[in-house]
Amino acid sequence: MEFIIWGKYQSRAERLASYLDDCNIHYIHSDQSILVRYMSSLIKSLNIILKSKSDTFIIQLPPNLIIYLIPFIKMFNKRAKIILDMHNGATRGNWGKLPFIWKIMNKYSDLIIVHNEDYFNEITSTGKVTTKLIEVLPDPPAEKHRTTILGLNHSDFLKEGKTNVLIPCSYNPDEPIFELVELAKMNPDLHLILTGNKNKAFKLLGDREIPKNITFSGFISAEEYKYLFLHADVVMGLTKNENIQLSVSTESLSFGRPVILSDTKTLRKLYPSGFIFTDNQPEHMNISIKHYLDDYKKLTKELSEVREEKINMWNVKLLQLRGEYNL
Structure with missing residues (x-):
């Protein structure tokens, strides 16, 4: 195949x-x-x-x-x-x-x-x-053969003394990139790490002033991405559009790490618990980050339950498709 x-x-x-x-x-x-x-x-x-x-x-x-x-x-x-x-x-x-x-x-x-x-x-x-x-x-809620992170015990993108926020980005029109810039200006204690195509990010932002507490990581290795996902203080997945299932939401289930998601009908329906949902406006994202940090233990427990349910549903669906389409 x-x-x-x-x-x-x-x-x-x-x-x-x-x-x-x-x-x-x-x-x-x-x-x-x-x-x-x-x-x-x-x-x-x-x-x-x-x-x-x-x-x-x-x-x-x-x-x-x-x-x-x-x-x-x-x-x-x-x-x-x-x-x-x-x-x-x-x-x-x-x-x-x-x-x-x-x-x-x-x-x-x-x-x-x-x-x-x-x-x-x-x-x-x-x-x-x-x-x-x-x-x-749906996206598989976990890898069948869980991989480990080898030879990686730090990342230079994580800044001491800051609340490190990992935000996977593609810089497509559905992402609130300008709002993230305003969020960084609003709360200097945050350090936003935006992954993805750095050149595309700079082209999108043009001459806009970029605060020092935003880092555009560019493309990073899968191993460093996993490390950041597990060790950043906060992880966010953001979109302005409905009907989108963000990859970061499934990565959340795969890694057992709660995330903050944009408040869309689709994402709320897919993930009824274990996640924080936020409006894409800077002030609301700032509040959601505080709630995330305060409720982290509770979210982690809920996410574990959601993960098991999603894994069971995934296995049933894949078995069905394998039978019908000989996958």
Whole structure:
């Protein structure tokens, strides 16, 4: 089984692959210009597909350009099974407007998996995708084979004398980045650590003054990310949009570490306890951080109970899909 992702790292993919037999993850990434990057990624993806001895391919969306390879996969391997791991961005903005992609999906895909029921309802309401193709498969709440952190007993990103707040970011429009800058200005005792593409962050912020208690870490290793997740004083996952299941919420279950999430209907429905929910305004985030620190022990106990429930539900769902689609 081959899992193709256009990106540097994806925690959902790592956890999902740990439950699937002989699943090889292929990260395809380039820092070149957009046109060169996408053309190069298409060629590399096709090369992986043609050389593979597997008949099962999981393709993560977006970017949706890779959809145009699906007919070629079926042409060269008539037994090929195509599974699309569709994230919210695949149906929003320009990615959802590419010509013929919905026809290709409906004709050649064997299965489309989405993270949660709200996003399932969003997609099916458009009528663009055949409903029988789509299944809800949440992020696995834990790795099947729990990994340990080897050779890492500190991180230079953690500052003594400050309340270190880890915030995984992609700097997409749904994230309250400007509000985080105001939060840092409001409370100088905080130290905000924003992960992700540093260049994208600076481009987004432009000439805006950045307070000294914000650190843009850039891309960091999976091991350092795990270390920060476990040792920062606070972890937050933020979005302005509904129907999104944030990766940090599932990482919270995986690592057994409570987090603060944006207060959306989708996230509240998915996680009824074990989490703090916040409005994205700076003053509300500041209050939520205080509540998080005050209620940490209680949250940890609740999270443990939620984790066990989610693991049981996940195993049942995966068993069902394996039976129906021979995964």
